[in-house]
Amino acid sequence: MRLLGIWCILISIQFGLHAQSDSVVKGDAPVTQIVKRYVIHSVDFVIENAPDAGNLPVESEMLASISSQPTEFGLTTKMIRSLAFESLRNKETPTFIRKWLVELYATSAKNKFKYVDKSVLANDILRLNDLFLQKGYHDAKTRCVFTISADERNNILTFYIAPGRLYTVDTIVVKGVDSVALEVKNEIPIITGSSIDKPFNESDVSAGIGKIFTALHDNGYAYSGMGTQRDTTDTTSHRYVVKTPDVYIDTVRKFDSITVYINPGRRYKIGTIIFIDSTNGNPVVSGRTKMDQVEIHTNDWYSKKLLDNTTSNLMNLGTFDRVFIRDTILKRRVDSNFIETDIINLEIFTQYRRAWEFNLNAFYNSTFPDNFNNAGVEASYLHRNIFGAAQNLTAYFRPTLRNTGGFVSNWLDSSISYAWNNKIYEYEFGLTLFQPDFTRLFGNRINISGNLNISQRFILDPFQLFTISPRVNFTMPLNSSFDRVQFDMSIDWQKPSGYSEAVTKTTQGITDSITKATILETLEQYRILDSNSHGNLIPTLVLMSLSYNLDRTDNVFTPTKGYKLSLLGEYSFLDITSFSRIQGMFSSYKSVSSSTVFALKARVGKIYWRNPESSFIPFERHYFAGGASSIRSYASRSLYYRTPDDTVNTTIQGGLDKYIGYSTIIELSAELRYSLGYYPSLGEFVAGQVSKIGFAGFVDLGNAFNRLTAKHYNDASISDIVDPFKWGWGIGVGLRYATPIGPARLDFGFKAYDPMELENHRRSIFNRVFFESYAIQFSIGHAF
Incomplete structure (x- = not known):
């Protein structure tokens, strides 16, 4: 009896067993009596005698126009429902678990079922006819059929629409504009003429009228509006109402004539x-x-x-x-x-706004091109109007622990003292002055900012690099602040210290000549800097760059639709850093459903090194692959192109990745992002937290080529770079938690195809233990 009672509860939830005497409508006549409420599981639309071409509404428009909606559950409710039914089928399931699952399903599914209703269906037929009328199908006829499945778990509501002939706009007459100035009036025929001989579409007509008012409002007619007429429904008053456009329908020739009444008012x-x-x-x-x-x-x-x-x-x-x-x-x-x-x-x-602010904040970020996750503290002072012309002054001090993932790994693998002694850190002081609307170019506003950075950076124990870098930036916003062109000029003065001691310490105890030569080759760029500076502060970089950034997404931190594009070109003038660099990145976002987003990314970059034998490329310009914002199945900077004769110990080689990058990079990514919904049955607080949780599945592929040393700069040819079998392929899943600045994310990446394996037969994931090669990445903000 207890089991039977649970079954009754579940069935009543699924099918809505509530007594009701009502009718289902087929066309305009009732076709069957409903003795209980039936759930609508799906809604279909069938266009009968569809014209070859026209202006037919799409299914999403038709569904949005009606009240009879299909019953839809979120992923969580679907999982609970499956578990509940399975527990009832399995006689071994304890009774208290069955009851708990059924009650949980009842709570989760509460108020989510959609039922068929006669009066609602009659209104839906009128709405669909009106929708087709707005699209130019003035003779449209709609009927509906509700089909109840044998098990009552797949009930289908189908609307059959016969649209008839598509009406075409014959004439559009705009009345009331005789008093409008001639130069303004001339714009109106162009606007109205754009719809002549085209299929009638109410939204197009509304858009055309909107263009008329835009022309009037932007040419002095500040209070222009639709024409008015005496309210004929109220004979006791002299009230005037807005006169809507008249649409005259010629049912013989299938033409529409539209008359629009405008009241331009005075010109100001x-x-x-x-x-x-x-x-x-x-x-x-x-x-x-x-x-x-x-x-x-x-x-x-x-x-x-x-x-x-x-x-x-x-x-x-x-x-x-x-x-x-x-x-x-x-x-x-x-x-x-x-x-x-x-x-x-x-x-x-x-x-x-308040003119000044002082902030002390902890931060966690990801940096390009090294793909490091970093943590630190920043103390900053901001003044928004320092000299009375909206100049923005910012001063900050920022100590940073770089590569937090490597720090934690060293801690777990050895000890906190070992991790601290091998940390990568830097100290940075910055001063920025920003002047908006500095000048104009081709009618566009040019903003200018000046920046001074002073930093002390730890490279390799005990080698450190002191840098002073002034920079001037010109920014020209185009259509919006998210569409801009930037021009930069920067100069670096640098002073290295402790280079010789670092080389001695790094190569101490290494007897293998090949390994030792590889280490020295990797540190060659710093040897060039050290030998040119003689322990003094010298200019090492004079750089000009031009960039273009376009953002057409709907949200800066969590985009669900749109795209982004960024392009960059750089050129260095000094002999000691003789290079140029170009790169581009494109990402696209599309909403698959209200809770699911599909995202794509492509990133490419190339450094042209003009004199590899006697110059070096600043570390900040190197390319690296692997990490939280790159190929996520690899640790930061650990993915690169290995030549067939590369037999250097991978531990030594891996350690060198921290200090030398590559001249070419290619990255492609695809990601499916799913967010849980808001479930009121869980309570306001818990439901709010659950709605911030999301999941992701991703595929990353790409690699970094041509190590920035004189010996390996040209290792990879064009055919190597575009060969997918020389790329790392990663697959993975991730957990997300929404924050105001983007999601906190934890990604688990697995190497589906690993070109780092020298043995070809071990490169595929199918020839290795699945969990043998993976990486865990944590970061704030989406990977792209």
């Missing part, structure tokens, strides 16, 4: 422009700086577009929390009356 020019500042005790931005952001001037025709641009420009200064523009029609007194003029005065209200 700009009068006075004043700023009203709410400083909240902060220093005022100079009047000239603020007026430079205003794109409309006295005696210009009113333009909504220019006012919107003005608001955006002022907000981009970074000194205001809020900007609001109020327009007021100027009135003049005539005798005892005030008469409106054709002048609009502007009042620009600004609310200031």
Whole structure:
């Protein structure tokens, strides 16, 4: 009896056993009586006698237009349901577990079932007919059939739509624009003419009317709108209502004629422009700086577009929390009356942000091109209006522990003291001054920033590198702040110390000549620097770079759709660092469902070394493969192209990866990201935390080629670089937890194909123990 009771509970949940006397609609007539509520498991749409071409709605549009929706469960509810049914089928399952699973399913599935309903279906038919009418199918007829499966677990609601002929727009007449200035009126026929002889589409008509108002609003007609007419439904008042466009349907010729009624109103020019500042005790931005952001001037025709641009420009200064523009029609007194003029005065209200901030923060980040995860502390001071023209001054001090993954590995493999003695760290002090709207080029604003960095960096015990690096950056935003061109000029002065002692310590005890020669070759770049400096601070880099960055995603930290593109070119002028570098990266994002995103990435880079025998390439410009933001099945910097005659001890070779990179890189990645939903049945707090959890499956492939030493710079040919069998192939899964700055992620990567294996038969994962070669990566933010 207890088992039977549990079955009854589960069946009542699944099928919704509630008494009801109602009808299912087929066309306009009832076809069957419902004695219980039936669940809708799926909804289908069938286009009958579909035209060869036209403007038919897609399935997602049709589904969004109706109220009868299919029952959909999230992944968690589906898993619980499967477990609940399986527990009832398996007689060995303890009764208390069966009961617990059924009750858990009941809680999880509560309020998620969708049931068929007669009145709702009748309304859905009207909605679908209206949707097709908006698309130009004015004669559309819709009927529906609800099919109940034998086990009542696959009930299908099907809508059959006969769209009929597609109507075409014959004429569009715009009335009420006779008083519009000729130069503005000439734009309106072009706008309306763009829809003639095309299929009728209500959204296209609305968009065309919107273009008309855009033309009017941007050419002085500040208060233009739709025409009005006397409200005929209320004979007791003189109320006027908006007159909607008339659509005359010719059912014989299948043509539509559209009449749009416009009330342009008066045409206005700009009068006075004043700023009203709410400083909240902060220093005022100079009047000239603020007026430079205003794109409309006295005696210009009113333009909504220019006012919107003005608001955006002022907000981009970074000194205001809020900007609001109020327009007021100027009135003049005539005798005892005030008469409106054709002048609009502007009042620009600004609310200031706090001018200065001091912060002390811990940070964790990933850096390119070395693919290291780093941790540290940053103390910073920020002033947003240091000299009264919205100049932004930032000063910071940042001690950093680099390659935290390597530090933890050394700690676990040996001891904390060993890890600390072999740490990679750096100290950095920086000073940045940013001036927005420094000048103009082809109408675009140019921002300028100056930066001074001073750092002391530990390279190889006891070798250290002291660097002073001033930099000037010019940034030109294009369509938005996420679409920009940058030009940089930078100079590095460096002073090495402890190089000879580091070489002696590193090669001490090594008797193998090949290994020792490899170590010396790897450190050759620092020998060149050390021999040229003679212990002094010398210029080592004069660099010019040009970059382009485009971001068309919907979210900076967690994109679900859109794409990103970045391109970079660099050229160094000094003989001691004679190189040029180009690189590009493209990533794309597509929502597969409300909880799933598919992402792709491609990254390529190439360094051209003009004089390998007597120059070196700064470490920050090297390419490395492997790590949390690269090929995730490999530890940071541990993946590279090995030539067939490369027999150097892999432990020695692996250690050298920290100090020398490669001239060429190629990386391709695909990732499927799934996020759990919000489950109210779990309670507000738990449901909120669960909704932040996500999972990912990924494939990474690529490699780094041509070690930046004179001997190995040209090891790999073009055919080697594009050969997929010389790339590392990684597969893996990951766990995500959403934070305000992107997800905290833990990735488990496995080497599906490992070109680092010298024995060819061991390269495939099928010829190795599955868990023999893997990497665990932790980072903040998506890999791309």
